Amino acid sequence: MDFEILIENVLNALAAGITIGCIYGLMCIGLGLIFGIMRIVNFAQGELLMLGMFASLYLVTGGGILAFLGPYIGPFVGALLAGPIVFAGGALLHKFLIARVSGLRTSGSLDEGHFGQLIVTLGISLILQNGGLILFGSTPVTVRTPLASSAVELGPIYGDATVFLNKARLIACAVAITVAVALYLLLEFTRMGKALRAAADNPTAATYMGINVDRVYRITFGLGSGITAIAGGLMATYLSFGPFVGLDYVIIMYSGVVLGGMGSILGAFWGGLTVGFVQQCSSLVLPPQLQNAAIFIVFLLILLLRPQGLFGRSAERA
Amino acid sequence: MRYGSVPRLRRDLVALGILSVLYLAAATFVTNSYYQLIMTMVPIWAVFGVSWNILSGYGGQLSFGHASFFGIGAYTVTLVLVYWNLTPWFGIPLGMIVAACAALLIGLPTFRLRGHYFALSMLAYPLAILYFLQYLGFQEVSLPMHRESPAAYLEFTDPRLYTVVSVGLLIAGLFVCMLIENSRFGLALLAIRQNELAAEAAGINARLWKMRALITSGMMAAAAGGFYACVLLVVTPDSVFGMLVSAQAVVMALFGGAASVWGPVIGAAILVPLAVSLNAELGNYLPGIQGVVYGIAMIGIMLAAPDGLFWTIRDRFFRPRAPAPLPASLASGAPVTARPVADGGPLLKVQGLSRSFGGLRAVSQVSFEVNSGEILGIIGPNGAGKTTLFNLLNGVLSSDEGSAVLDGQSMLGRKVHQVCRMGVGRTFQVVRSFPRLPLLDNVIVGAYGAGLADDEAIAAAAEALHRVGLTAQAGVDAGQLTNKQLRLMELARALAGRPRLLLLDETLAGLGRDECDDVLDVLQRLRGEGMTVVIIEHTMHAMMRIADRFVVLDHGRVLASGLPREVVEDRSVIEAYLGKKWLAKQNA
Numbered sequence: 001m002d003f004e005i006l007i008e009n010v011l012n013a014l015a016a017g018i019t020i021g022c023i024y025g026l027m028c029i030g031l032g033l034i035f036g037i038m039r040i041v042n043f044a045q046g047e048l049l050m051l052g053m054f055a056s057l058y059l060v061t062g063g064g065i066l067a068f069l070g071p072y073i074g075p076f077v078g079a080l081l082a083g084p085i086v087f088a089g090g091a092l093l094h095k096f097l098i099a100r101v102s103g104l105r106t107s108g109s110l111d112e113g114h115f116g117q118l119i120v121t122l123g124i125s126l127i128l129q130n131g132g133l134i135l136f137g138s139t140p141v142t143v144r145t146p147l148a149s150s151a152v153e154l155g156p157i158y159g160d161a162t163v164f165l166n167k168a169r170l171i172a173c174a175v176a177i178t179v180a181v182a183l184y185l186l187l188e189f190t191r192m193g194k195a196l197r198a199a200a201d202n203p204t205a206a207t208y209m210g211i212n213v214d215r216v217y218r219i220t221f222g223l224g225s226g227i228t229a230i231a232g233g234l235m236a237t238y239l240s241f242g243p244f245v246g247l248d249y250v251i252i253m254y255s256g257v258v259l260g261g262m263g264s265i266l267g268a269f270w271g272g273l274t275v276g277f278v279q280q281c282s283s284l285v286l287p288p289q290l291q292n293a294a295i296f297i298v299f300l301l302i303l304l305l306r307p308q309g310l311f312g313r314s315a316e317r318a
Numbered sequence: 319m320r321y322g323s324v325p326r327l328r329r330d331l332v333a334l335g336i337l338s339v340l341y342l343a344a345a346t347f348v349t350n351s352y353y354q355l356i357m358t359m360v361p362i363w364a365v366f367g368v369s370w371n372i373l374s375g376y377g378g379q380l381s382f383g384h385a386s387f388f389g390i391g392a393y394t395v396t397l398v399l400v401y402w403n404l405t406p407w408f409g410i411p412l413g414m415i416v417a418a419c420a421a422l423l424i425g426l427p428t429f430r431l432r433g434h435y436f437a438l439s440m441l442a443y444p445l446a447i448l449y450f451l452q453y454l455g456f457q458e459v460s461l462p463m464h465r466e467s468p469a470a471y472l473e474f475t476d477p478r479l480y481t482v483v484s485v486g487l488l489i490a491g492l493f494v495c496m497l498i499e500n501s502r503f504g505l506a507l508l509a510i511r512q513n514e515l516a517a518e519a520a521g522i523n524a525r526l527w528k529m530r531a532l533i534t535s536g537m538m539a540a541a542a543g544g545f546y547a548c549v550l551l552v553v554t555p556d557s558v559f560g561m562l563v564s565a566q567a568v569v570m571a572l573f574g575g576a577a578s579v580w581g582p583v584i585g586a587a588i589l590v591p592l593a594v595s596l597n598a599e600l601g602n603y604l605p606g607i608q609g610v611v612y613g614i615a616m617i618g619i620m621l622a623a624p625d626g627l628f629w630t631i632r633d634r635f636f637r638p639r640a641p642a643p644l645p646a647s648l649a650s651g652a653p654v655t656a657r658p659v660a661d662g663g664p665l666l667k668v669q670g671l672s673r674s675f676g677g678l679r680a681v682s683q684v685s686f687e688v689n690s691g692e693i694l695g696i697i698g699p700n701g702a703g704k705t706t707l708f709n710l711l712n713g714v715l716s717s718d719e720g721s722a723v724l725d726g727q728s729m730l731g732r733k734v735h736q737v738c739r740m741g742v743g744r745t746f747q748v749v750r751s752f753p754r755l756p757l758l759d760n761v762i763v764g765a766y767g768a769g770l771a772d773d774e775a776i777a778a779a780a781e782a783l784h785r786v787g788l789t790a791q792a793g794v795d796a797g798q799l800t801n802k803q804l805r806l807m808e809l810a811r812a813l814a815g816r817p818r819l820l821l822l823d824e825t826l827a828g829l830g831r832d833e834c835d836d837v838l839d840v841l842q843r844l845r846g847e848g849m850t851v852v853i854i855e856h857t858m859h860a861m862m863r864i865a866d867r868f869v870v871l872d873h874g875r876v877l878a879s880g881l882p883r884e885v886v887e888d889r890s891v892i893e894a895y896l897g898k899k900w901l902a903k904q905n906a
Binding site: 117254 | 380382427428430431433434435437438439441442443445446449450452453561562565568572603604605606607608609610612613614615616617620621624
């Protein structure tokens with residue numbers, strides 16, 4: 001039955017859309033912290049994702065220190081541990097480079113320092129991509145887990161139509177949601193979260209209130225880096241990747257953050273979920289090579305068709 | 319041509335001639351094919367950098383996707399050669415035409431975005447094209463060899479001839495760039511980069527100039543890309559549409575010096591040999607070394623000398639000579655052009671003008687008239703809607719209802735630059751100058767905006783400087799002016815467009831008492847010459863001195879209007895300014 005096949009394809013695309021969408025949601029939260037809340041245009045966010053993938057790879061496979069955990073638990077613990085590693089990297093990056101073109105230094109300047117941020121982070125992105133090529137090589141790799149090749153079957157739902165849920169993605173999705181909720185609670189209810197939101201809203205006023213704005217920014221930038229890296233580690237379980245993988249995802253992240261509304265963590269998650277969902281559904285009608293091109297077109301459409309509604313304040317300022 | 323551009327252009331052309339001859343002479347003695355390739359590549363990447371510089375350096379529209387045009391040039395040349403056997407001599411111009419069309423298609427939607435959103439969107443185009451070409455199966459296309467007539471197919475046996483062609487390309491590119499820099503095109507782009515809104519208020523059609531810059535820039539990039547394909551004889555989507563290609567354009571121009579003719583050339587001359595030789599020496603062990611070098615160059619220049627080498631060196635070692643005074647013919651102040659005598663009749667009629675933002679009625683049912691030859695002061699507490707009113711009048715915002723008629727023509731529903739062309743000059747609360755340009759050029763922007771020809775524009779600008787009393791500073795860079803001089807400069811810029819009506823938004827803000835008086839004297843003189851002025855101001859004592867009539871706004875509504883003396887004694891006005899309690903205390 002053609003119709004049954006169609007139904008099956010649609011249902012599977014929806015399922016894949018939701019699971020991958022949640023991981024995209026987590027990835028977008030990372031950029032949401034940096035771009036949405038701190039208003040730093042970070043071009044190198046895709047490379048932080050890439051670092052997360054490789055961090056997880058080297059922790060888990062071969063002689064990695066987590067190799068003893070085995071192929072079932074290891075990859076997910078590796079993904080979680082990629083977070084703190086890239087957090088440290090992100091905090092250092094902020095301390096030595098980003099802080100010099102953002103925050104208090106550029107607050108109130110003509111373009112809020114976006115020009116400098118674009119150039120500096122483009123440079124960082126080039127160094128990480130090509131440095132990654134030197135360190136990791138160009139052969140696509142993946143964090144192997146047997147879970148990626150087995151699935152939970154739901155159904156048959158309609159006739160013979162069955163939904164297959166990839167186990168690796170399903171667990172990754174659950175981890176992503178957990179991390180996202182934990183981060184939300186951290187930002188909403190801790191002193192650190194409040195300081196962050198205050199500093200983002202008005203760095204000068206926050207300084208007067210005794211908040212160490214530089215430190216808060218550094219931590220936030222690190223958090224944003226680490227969160228995206230965890231998402232990267234999770235994606236590494238079902239995706240083959242190389243040092244240039246970040247380019248495809250940086251556009252997806254900006255689409256998600258802009259779509260969800262600037263300055264909102266939950267919004268970034270929903271935005272990422274939506275973009276992932278749309279991307280998976282596009283696989284029903286588009287050949288695989290064009291799916292990436294489609295993402296760019298979706299990004300342009302989001303920016304062009306809903307400028308005020310989605311941009312928040314910065315559209316008027318930019 | 320811009321004022322004073324002839325000597326600069328002559329100097330640049332002489333330098334270009336000498337450098338080209340020296341470069342070609344050096345190239346003839348190079349026999350190592352590897353160095354020959356580098357000598358061909360440097361001018362190609364320099365042209366690409368120059369193309370980026372036109373849009374992003376001069377125009378300030380940061381593009382991270384210039385590979386779109388470079389790649390379109392390369393693929394056009396390659397595909398027409400492969401499929402139709404058309405020579406690159408024809409393929410390169412064709413590629414430029416295709417790139418111009420692409421620039422139009424890309425610019426139409428993308429120029430609706432600004433700042434970092436523009437930069438990000440531009441990144442998406444080459445990547446989308448890259449995937450599309452991969453989908454079509456053009457992963458790697460070689461240019462077929464034509465041994466029978468190599469020169470006709472731009473395939474030389476002597477690699478030095480490639481260097482000759484690429485230097486020719488660079489000369490053409492630099493010449494176009496010099497023409498742009500020294501014409502109203504370049505001045506319009508610099509103005510847009512500085513402040514798009516202020517440029518539009520000075521009568522510049524920003525969308526149009528940006529589009530022209532993108533098309534010019536795209537065509538130049540396509541020429542560079544097309545020739546690049548001829549030199550390498552093989553194209554892949556990654557090598558011409560890739561991120562590293564876009565990044566090269568950015569890094570050449572920024573490293574050398576954005577918004578300068580020579581910047582991209584300096585950048586390419588230093589970075590291309592460095593990156594290529596590192597790649598050749600270490601490429602086998604460190605395959606991405608080229609990208610790392612560009613990344614480091616980008617970060618380093620941004621943190622250490624954000625203006626780029628050219629400007630940094632110029633500022634440090636070549637202090638600008640004492641500014642040349644205006645020639646006597648201009649400095650004496652060309653006679654103030656005869657303008658219709660102020661008849662005292664209404665010039666501007668505003669009726670029932672309203673605008674809300676969500677639930678907030680920022681301007682509500684505002685009506686007033688401005689008689690020609692008078693100074694009308696608009697006063698009111700913070701947030702009363704004064705600036706919003708100006709924004710409605712000169713087209714920055716659209717109104718919800720009401721009308722504004724200037725001398726029989728409606729001002730509403732027009733774009734900002736169109737309102738300016740109707741004869742409405744405007745200044746802003748925050749002064750926007752072009753710090754690296756001399757004062758005269760800053761003012762000429764306004765004259766160009768009014769559509770004056772070159773000679774007329776220079777005369778109008780000189781006249782405007784004379785009227786505000788800044789003739790002596792005409793040659794000084796705007797970056798060295800005092801706050802008061804900047805305010806007067808902005809006034810002169812508005813005057814250079816020969817307006818009938820001036821809208822001045824807090825022209826006196828931040829000035830001391832004496833400076834304030836100087837500006838007021840200028841305004842009084844302008845009124846004497848028949849100028850009509852609407853001025854927003856907080857300083858009550860200044861307004862009492864200068865304004866013929868007051869309109870008081872509060873919460874978006876007209877609270878009172880009339881002669882200054884009547885208005886300041888109006889109870890509702892005092893209440894709005896000082897509060898009910900104060901009034902009650904006074905009465906008690």
